[in-house]
Amino acid sequence: MDRSPTDAPTFAARRTRLLGREQEVQAVLDAVDAASQSVVTITGVGGSGKTSLAVEVGHRLVGQFGRRWFVDLTVVDHPEDVVVHVLHEVGLRSSLGDPHDVLAAELRRGPALIVLDNCEHVLDAAAHLVAVVAAACPELTLVATSRRPLDVPGERRLSLGPLPLTDDGAPGPAVRLLTARANALGAHVDPTGPEGAALLSVCRRLDGLPLPLVLAATQLRSVTPAELDARLAEGLRLPAMRGGTAHQRTMTASLDWSLDLLTPTGADLYRRLGAFVGGFDAALARDVCAPGTPPVQVTQALGELVDHSLLAVDTAGVATRYRMLAVVREHARAHLDDEARTEVTAAHRRAVLARISAQRDRDRYFSPDQIRELEELHDDVVAAIDSAIAARDAPTLVALLTGTIRFWRVTGRIRFGLDRSKAAIAVLEGSGRAVLEYMLADQERILGLLDDAAEHAHDALERIRRGEPAAWLPFAIAVTGDVAAAQGRFDDARDAYRQVRALYDPQTDPRLHALWCANLGGIELEAGQDAAAEQLLEEAREIFAVHPPVWLAGRVQGHLGVLARRRGDFGSAATLLLGGLDDLAPYNALAEAAPLVDELALVLAATGRAQDAADCHRAAAEMRRRMGSPEPEDTETMGGQPALSIAEVVALGRRTAFHRHGTDLLTPRELEVAELVADGLTNPQIAERLVISPGTARTHVERIRTKLGVGSRVQVARWVLEEYVERQTR
Incomplete structure (x- = not known):
């Protein structure tokens, strides 16, 4: 064994401060501290920050390992050169014997840390090297970064995901990284100011991935966050970064690197799965794969894409679900030629329609489980509708919309559904148009567009009465009655419902x-x-x-609560209204919930809970705004404060005198945190003030909310100001 002139161990320098990865750093440090584990592999899609994390860990371990080496494997083209390159980086030359044995002999001399960066393209050789030296060197710790795990004995894995976008309402690590890099380059952006929403949207479009965020930050020197967001909405095109390895300078190059490592079947499925906007399961993946592909090959290809960190996987539900990050999806789509793209888009429409039809056949009235399933599928339903409109695929379009408009209606996506329905009607004729027109009328009624609603309801009813299609006749008549009632024509509304009753x-x-x-x-x-x-x-x-x-059972109970309020029975009114809202919450049924929340506000005001009543009025106003129908008085009462959800309104309404004894429930540390929340501090600011981790601060805030029975930081602050401070000053 000979030593080269570079006998002193070397390690990569930190490029910039690592943001938002404290938990991941600690996870690797904990793994290194475990005596039985000597190998840690950091996996993740290209651009997720694996190298930066490994470098940070290496610097944190300077006191534990006097000998540390950082070995970049991107310069190695051939697997057989891996061990030779590592020997060179360690400062050795192999003149005699197996180079693995030479390396192991050096590393047995005492505690040592080696970081092997970018192992994926020489995975087998890297894994063999790690297995040999780890087994021979009990005081050696190996940290590897790779888009695929090494699959060696004793390996502990950390999968690196995107950076969080928010931190309990405050700008999260993704937003902080984008703004820090932009401002370091001469931009002047503030995530807590008016630009905050656009910065958050940029980070959401880039999935919180560090490399795309760093590339996007360079654009903020010459455009505003809103302009950058608009550009990204048209297509994820980002500039290149100077320096670094070739596959780390752009996201395209980084993902090309991954694509080249896939098998032909895996690469083909990767390109086809770009058709999915949201999550999908194995059955949907099979629906878009190349015709004739055996199911077992699809299963294997899905495993390969997960293995290469190109698919995120969720095994929490009944069926395993997969998802592509937005930047990965755009890359996959870009590698389909026009003919294949047309074929895959049509296959995607058929697959989504089959899933929607199965939902409708199971229960046309919607259960909470169906709502959850449709929420998971929603992004792809919208994509399928848009592609059907573009292809003028009328049968598929009508079938998709009739299975989805009610979902939009139930979950309060009224304006969204209205816009999609109008775009569809423009390309439809015949029976399909009649069905969509009556559904369109119902959406317009909810939004207060009564003249349009009356016209569409009348036209739809005339078409259906001529026999196009008769099965929808009761529903079309009912909509004309609902529109008549909204216009104050109650006798006409009753007459319409008498006609429905006869059918x-x-x-x-x-x-x-x-x-x-x-x-x-x-x-x-x-x-x-x-x-x-x-x-x-x-x-x-x-x-x-x-x-x-x-889902309408909740509205019925709420309407009975309205009758109780009119009688002056406020106790029964509150019980019925809260019960109805509780039933509507799983559906997020905003159209039904908003008027009931306003009714609850009247009950709370009548029983001396003026502030809670005001919170309810704000919540109802926000629900109407989200549906797409803000009223003038709504926008004036929001006050810039976050409004309550349906579930939070229920919690507020059921709250009794417990909040007046909150000081007996909270620990001294929780009281201290609550006061800082009332001062307007975010979780990271609280952590800095109290010298604790952001995760610990977040846990304290969540426990405070649970103990006080409140749903937001605003309500915690109100409790501090109205209850705790008052008690302390008596």
Whole structure:
């Protein structure tokens, strides 16, 4: 064994301060401290910051390892050269014997740390080297970075994901990295100022990946965050970075590097999976793969893409789900030629339609489970609708929309659904147009566009009455009644619902009858006919009790709460309104919830809870804004404060006197944190003030919320100001 002139160990210098990876750094340090583990592999997609993390860990371990080496394997082209290159970096020359044995002999001389960076293209050789020297050197720690795990004995893995976008409402590490790099280059951006929303949107489009964020930061020297966000919305095109290895200068080069390492089947599936905007399961992946591909090959290819960090995987649900990051998806799409792109896009439409149809066949009234499943599929449903419009694929378009518009209606995406429906109607004729027109009328009614709603409801009803298609007739008539009631024509509304009642049998379709009772009961409530309303609503509630779950059951219970408030029975009113909102919360049914939240505010105000009532009014205003129908008074009452969700409104309404004894529930440290929250400090600022980690600060805030029964930092601050300070100054 000979030593080269460079006998002193060397290690890579820190390039810049590492942001947002403290938990990951600590995870690697904990793994290194474990005596039984000598190999840690940091995996992740290209651009996720694996090298920077490994360098930071190496510098943190300077006191534990006097001998540290950083070995960049990107300069190695051939697997057989890996061990020779490592020997050279360690300062050795192999003149006699197996180079692995020569290296092991040197590393047995005492505690040592080697970081092997970028192992993926020479994975087998790197894994063999690691296995040999780790087994021979009990005081050696090896940290490897790779897009694929090494799969060697004793390996502990850390998968590096994107940086968080937010930190409990404050700018998260991704936003802080973008702004820090931009300002270091001469820009002047502030994530807490008016530019904050655009900066957050930029980070979201780039999935919080460090390399794209650093590349995007260079653009902020010459454009505003809003302009950069608009450019990214048109396509993820980022500049190159000078310096570094070739595959680390641009995201395209980084992902090209990964693509070249895939098998032909894996590479083909990678390009095709770019059709999915959101998550997908193995069945959907099979639907877009090349015709004739055996299912077992698809399964193997999915495993390969996960192995190469090109797919994120989620095994928490019933079926494993996969997802591509946005920058990865754009890269995959760009590698499809025009003919293949057309084929894959059509296959994607068919796959999404099949999933939507199966949902509709299972239960046309929607259960909370169906809502959750459609939420997971929603981004791809929208992509399929847009591609059907572009291809003028009318049958697929109608089928997709009729299965989705009700979902948008139930979950409060009213304006979103309205815009998509209008775009679709422009390319439709015949029966499909009639069905969409009556659904369009319902959305316009909710948004207060009553003239448009009346026109579309009338046109749809005329078409359907001519026989296009008759199955939709009861629903089209009901919409004309709903529009008439919204215009104050209650007799016309009642007449429409009498026509609907003659078209079905309550015994054979009890849930449809419950919907009829619920809708007509709501009309009578609006008309001031309380006795008639109560009779209809009680009948609906009885049916829903036997035939759950139907999302309108929550509205029925809430409407009965309105009747109780009108009678002055505030206790029953609160119970019924909160019960109804509780039923609506799993659906996020904003259209139904907003008026009930306003009604709850009236009950709270009447029982001396003025501030809680004001919070409810703000929450209702925000719900209407999110649906796309803000009223003038709504925008004036928001005050820049975050509004409550439906579930948070329920928690607020059910809160009693417990918050007046909060000082007995909180520990001294939690009281200290609560005061800092009231002072407006973010979790990172609290951590710095109290000399604790941001994660610990976040945990304290979450425990405070739970103990006080509140849903936001604003409510914690209010408790400090109205309850704790008051008690301390008595």
